[in-house]
Amino acid sequence: MKAVWSIAKKELMTYFTSPIAYTVIAIFVLLSGFFYYSLVWWFNTQAMQMARNPYYFQQININQMVFAPLFHNLSIVLLLMLPLVSMRLFSEEKKLGTEELLFTSPVSVTQIIMGKYLASLIVLFTMLFLSAVPTFFAFVYGNPELAPYLLGYLGLFLLGAAFLGLGVFWSALTENQIVSAVLTFGTLLLFWVISWAAYSVRGFWHDVLNYLSFFEHFDGMTKGVLDTTDLVYYLSFAFFGLFLTHSVIQFRRWR
Amino acid sequence: MIEIEQLTKKYGELVAIRDLSFKVEEGRIWGLLGPNAAGKTTTMRILTGYLPATAGRAFVAGYDVFEQTDQVKKSIGYLPENVPLYTEMTVESYLGFVAELKKVPRHRKKAAVDRAIEIAGLQSVRKRLIKNISRGYKQRTGIAQALIHNPKVIILDEPTIGLDPAQIKEIRDLIKSLKGEHTVMLSTHILAEVKEVCDGVVIINEGRLMASGSLEELARSFSENDGVYLKLDRVDREVLGVFQQLPGLKSASVEGSEIKLEWPWGQDLRTRVLKLCLEKNLEIKEMRSLAMNIEELYLRIVSGGMEQ
Numbered sequence: 001m002k003a004v005w006s007i008a009k010k011e012l013m014t015y016f017t018s019p020i021a022y023t024v025i026a027i028f029v030l031l032s033g034f035f036y037y038s039l040v041w042w043f044n045t046q047a048m049q050m051a052r053n054p055y056y057f058q059q060i061n062i063n064q065m066v067f068a069p070l071f072h073n074l075s076i077v078l079l080l081m082l083p084l085v086s087m088r089l090f091s092e093e094k095k096l097g098t099e100e101l102l103f104t105s106p107v108s109v110t111q112i113i114m115g116k117y118l119a120s121l122i123v124l125f126t127m128l129f130l131s132a133v134p135t136f137f138a139f140v141y142g143n144p145e146l147a148p149y150l151l152g153y154l155g156l157f158l159l160g161a162a163f164l165g166l167g168v169f170w171s172a173l174t175e176n177q178i179v180s181a182v183l184t185f186g187t188l189l190l191f192w193v194i195s196w197a198a199y200s201v202r203g204f205w206h207d208v209l210n211y212l213s214f215f216e217h218f219d220g221m222t223k224g225v226l227d228t229t230d231l232v233y234y235l236s237f238a239f240f241g242l243f244l245t246h247s248v249i250q251f252r253r254w255r
Numbered sequence: 256m257i258e259i260e261q262l263t264k265k266y267g268e269l270v271a272i273r274d275l276s277f278k279v280e281e282g283r284i285w286g287l288l289g290p291n292a293a294g295k296t297t298t299m300r301i302l303t304g305y306l307p308a309t310a311g312r313a314f315v316a317g318y319d320v321f322e323q324t325d326q327v328k329k330s331i332g333y334l335p336e337n338v339p340l341y342t343e344m345t346v347e348s349y350l351g352f353v354a355e356l357k358k359v360p361r362h363r364k365k366a367a368v369d370r371a372i373e374i375a376g377l378q379s380v381r382k383r384l385i386k387n388i389s390r391g392y393k394q395r396t397g398i399a400q401a402l403i404h405n406p407k408v409i410i411l412d413e414p415t416i417g418l419d420p421a422q423i424k425e426i427r428d429l430i431k432s433l434k435g436e437h438t439v440m441l442s443t444h445i446l447a448e449v450k451e452v453c454d455g456v457v458i459i460n461e462g463r464l465m466a467s468g469s470l471e472e473l474a475r476s477f478s479e480n481d482g483v484y485l486k487l488d489r490v491d492r493e494v495l496g497v498f499q500q501l502p503g504l505k506s507a508s509v510e511g512s513e514i515k516l517e518w519p520w521g522q523d524l525r526t527r528v529l530k531l532c533l534e535k536n537l538e539i540k541e542m543r544s545l546a547m548n549i550e551e552l553y554l555r556i557v558s559g560g561m562e563q
Contacts, residue, residue, distance in 0.1 A: 006355035010341070017343045062368040097337030101400070104303040104335075105356040255414060 003107040007115025008122070011089070015123055020088070024081050025127050032131035035073045039066045040138075062144045063224065067135070070207075071152040071222040075214075076133070078160050079192065083184035084122050086167025087177045089116045090245070094175035109249050113242055117168055124160040128153060148224025155221030158234035159214065163188055165241030172245045188214075256281040256408055256438040257302065262311035264297050264462075271297040272462040275311070279455075281433050286453035287442040290557060294462040295442040296336060299410050302440075303333045313483050316407045329358060332401030336412040338393055339400070342386035346396055347376055349385060350403055357404035367403050375399035377431065391422035399542060402437075409433060411441040414495075415448060446550050458556050463542050465556045467528075473552055475520055480505055482517035482545035483525065488538040490514060501527060516546065 017019035023241050043065050050056040081139050093099040102112055132153060167184040172182050195213035210216050217230040257279040264271045272294040273414045279424045287295050302313055304324045306491040313320040316330040325354040349448055372381055374397040380388045380477055385396060394414065401409050401444060414430065417421045430452055433439050443449060449456055455469040466473055482505075490509055498507040500514060505517045518524050525542075532539055 003356070003358075006352065010344075010352045013348065014341065014343050096339065096341065097335060098339040098341060100300075100305055100333075100335040100337070101339035101353070102356070104305050104328060104331070104333050105353075106325045106358055107356060 003111040004115040004118060007107070007112055008118040011116050011119030012122060013090075014086075015119065016094075020084065021126075023125055024084055025123070025130060026083055028077060028127045028129045032070075032074055032079050032173070033134055035070055036066070036134050038071055062138065062142055063148045066138070067144065067149055067152055068222040070088040070135075070158060072218075074156055075159055076216055078127075078156065078163060079188050081127075082124065082160055082163040083167050083181040083188070085120050086164050086184060087171055087181035089120065089168055090249075091177045091255050093177050095177075103253070109246055111167065112247050113249075117164065117242060120164045120168070121161060124157065124164060128156055129158070145224070147220045149221075151224055151226055152222050155218055157229075158231065159218055162214075162234045162237035162241070165238030167241075169241045169245045169248070256283075256316060257285075257299070257440060258314040259302070260312045262298070262301065262313055262412040263309045264294075264301060264306065265309045266280045272301075272459070275459065275462070275469050277457045277464060277467045279438060279457075281438050283454045284430065284434050284439040284441070284452055286456040287440060287459070288444065288446075288449060288456050288553065289442075289459040289465075290444065292461075293459045295459065295461075296412055298459070299333070299335075299440070299442060303410055304328050305332050306334075313334075313537060329404065330407045332406040334344060334397045334401045334408045334409075334500050336416070338397035340385045340393060340396060343384065345382055345384055346372070346382045346388070346392075346399075346542065349396065350399055353400045354403050359404050362486040366450070367471050370405075371403045372431070374402060376425075391418055391425065394422070394426060395429070398426070401474055405495075407438060408435050409439045411439065413443060414441055415443070415445065428563055446553055457551065460557045470552075472556065473556075477555060478545070479519075480517040480545070481520050481523070482515065483526065484510070484513045484541075484545060485516060485526065485539065486512065486534070486541035487514065494535075494537065497529070497531065499536075501531060502538060503527075515545065 007154060044064060046065065047057075048058055050060055090099075103109070135149075139146075163184070167180070168186055170183040170187070171177075171180040174183070191212060192214050195215055196208050198209035198213070201209065211229075211233070217233045220227050220230055259278075260274045260276050263273055267371060275294070275298065287298065289295050297306065300307050302315060304320060304327055305408050313397075315327045318326040318330065320327050332363060336518070341352070344352070347368060350371055351364060354364045354367050375398050377392065377395055377399055380392050385393065388396070398411070398414065400410065420428060427448065430439060430441065431460070434454075441448075441452070450470065453470070456473070457467040458465040466476075468476075480512065490512060495507055495514065497511060498504065498514065501507075501516075501524065503522055504519055505519060507517075508515050516524070518529060528542075529539070531537075
């Protein structure tokens with residue numbers, strides 16, 4: 001565990017001495033602030049109009065009207081930005097030749113992977129936490145439900161964790177950071193839209209394709225529904241990415 | 256301290272090293288010599304646990320490289336050919352990170368970093384970012400990194416490549432200072448380096464062992480006699496006659512403008528030759544060893560394929 005933390009610390013240090021982490025976090029927070037602001041503005045105008053009609057006024061719900069769309073928007077921004085967080089994890093080691101230092105040190109490949117992954121999760125957490133700060137005011141001036149709100153952020157975190165797991169895998173395959181980012185982005189997009197293909201088939205394959213899609217699992221969480229299959233999906237997706245990374249690294253050395 | 260038995264490594268069809276066996280005694284500095292693509296880096300990568308071998312056995316500090324890999328990794332300091340530096344870190348924080356990687360206990364980490372910085376002479380750059388320091392300092396940082404956990408064995412892959420002559424000298428002195436406390440193995444294709452720094456060499460070519468031993472042993476195995484070439488202010492029959500009377504001398508002859516004196520291995524007549532010259536009032540312009548120099552030896556061994 002100490003070795004994992006040593007590696008994570010070093011990764012974080014690299015993230016925050018280079019402009020990558022700052023840029024990604026700043027842009028993410030900025031976009032999220034913009035989405036939040038426009039959604040709240042739209043919500044306000046809707047609320048004013050609906051206030052004339054008591055029936056509609058009962059229907060109005062800040063969780064549904066502001067947070068659910070916000071989470072959807074943020075999930076897409078994550079898809080665009082997390083490949084930039086994961087791209088350097090192994091690619092840079094390869095390029096700098098520091099891979100040889102890591103693999104000739106008395107630490108296991110699993111510890112190295114976990115250390116790097118942990119560092120990227122901390123960056124993700126920072127992104128989400130900072131972007132959430134403006135939404136705290138919704139609790140000061142309104143009364144949204146806390147559970148769906150928290151569940152939405154948990155969903156974003158799990159989604160991001162799955163993205164990063166896949167990103168680590170691609171970064172272990174190439175020494176070029178851009179290639180690593182593009183491959184991650186492409187694969188994520190494919191998993192995003194894979195449910196479209198589900199419409200054209202029926203039965204078993206329909207279910208499989210639907211299950212594989214990020215979308216299907218994220219929807220429930222933004223609505224405040226916690227389903228264990230969604231949790232299992234994200235966690236196993238991340239685990240699978242890390243497992244493949246381990247296999248790739250071992251295979252390269254032992255072939 | 257380092258022992259390799261019948262080591263073979265294949266990359267697919269390509270055989271990088273074949274049936275390689277050699278031994279390095281504790282506290283010595285040993286050179287691994289060979290032309291490019293001879294298998295030097297592969298051998299070192301196997302010893303450090305970076306690559307597995309196809310067949311054979313290897314031991315470092317008494318541990319089996321393939322069975323007790325973690326123990327081996329703890330006892331080795333390794334400087335790969337591409338110095339593994341995180342350019343965005345400062346020298347100090349980089350060494351601290353390596354100390355953690357090499358499992359230096361937390362309470363000794365600072366002392367270990369300070370010690371490595373002192374040995375490698377990095378005091379003046381310890382707070383600077385690695386990307387901003389000179390090539391020579393980068394190389395020193397690489398060596399400091401290999402020393403950080405005070406390993407028994409230090410493996411250096413081409414430690415002086417790409418440096419200017421002054422830097423090369425500094426690095427060589429640094430390596431020489433490691434002798435005794437550490438066992439050092441370094442690869443190089445600069446022969447002068449071997450002569451200056453190493454106690455002995457392993458010469459490999461195309462993945463095969465060509466020769467191994469101390470420099471003197473190698474020199475002996477290639478010529479029957481020890482001796483000198485002597486360049487004097489004059490060369491004639493009379494002078495030659497003077498030397499022929501020297502006891503213990505095997506032969507004296509004239510080669511070009513020089514006199515060649517030969518005697519059997521094990522005795523050294525140099526001082527007596529000098530005294531004789533002084534007595535007979537002969538002015539010495541130059542005197543050099545007859546024994547093959549390292550360049551000649553290397554070329555003979557690598558091209559001739561003579562097995563030791």
